[in-house]
Amino acid sequence: xxxxxxxxxxxxxxxxxxxxxxxFHPESIRLHVIPxxxxxxxxxxxxxxxxxVKPLGAGGVSIPNYEGTVSLSVPAGLNLPAQYTFxxxxxxxxxxxxxxxxxxxxxxxAGEAAAKLESAPVSIKVKQATLKVVPTVAPVxxxxxxxxxxxxxxxxxxxxxxxxxxxxxxx
Numbered sequence: 001x002x003x004x005x006x007x008x009x010x011x012x013x014x015x016x017x018x019x020x021x022x023x024f025h026p027e028s029i030r031l032h033v034i035p036x037x038x039x040x041x042x043x044x045x046x047x048x049x050x051x052x053v054k055p056l057g058a059g060g061v062s063i064p065n066y067e068g069t070v071s072l073s074v075p076a077g078l079n080l081p082a083q084y085t086f087x088x089x090x091x092x093x094x095x096x097x098x099x100x101x102x103x104x105x106x107x108x109x110a111g112e113a114a115a116k117l118e119s120a121p122v123s124i125k126v127k128q129a130t131l132k133v134v135p136t137v138a139p140v141x142x143x144x145x146x147x148x149x150x151x152x153x154x155x156x157x158x159x160x161x162x163x164x165x166x167x168x169x170x171x
Contacts, residue, residue: 025115026055026063029070031108031122039160042125045103049124051080051096053110064092073109077102103128103153128153131166146170 005019034050036043043049055066069085079098086094100106103126110119132151138144148168150158 026066026112026117027058028056028060029110029112029117029119030054030056031110031119033108033122033124037163039162041160042127043100045101045126045128046099048097048099051098051108052093053084054093055112062092066092068112068114071111071113073111075106078106100126127158129158
């Protein structure tokens, strides 16, 4: 932020001195991705997730009146702006919503050029998931057990999912 210092003399209250504008920069920038539901450690393609950017002052304290500009270093495939200027309503924390269209590993980083700051890089994994029905046969009128697997783009079974909801229609 910016500010100025005003000095007055109690003996001469009409006399005041005002400094030139002073600029204050954050001590650090925090970049955080809200993690997926546990026990997953990845996101699915097209699953919306949140990325938080937060400038911090001395001792890691939030700067609620920060109105500077941060840059975002993000790979192609994530719909995030290259830079963002904080506004008063952000109150020192801005949250972006995004998703990835393709499976892979993505590394994000935020910076503040005026103070020559960079956040720690944050890596996320994204998987393309599909349902695979294991073929089976059963006599008409009999009982059949059908196995449906959730597999990633390599064909590996995803075993860490416990929140996905899908509908199976038997025809």
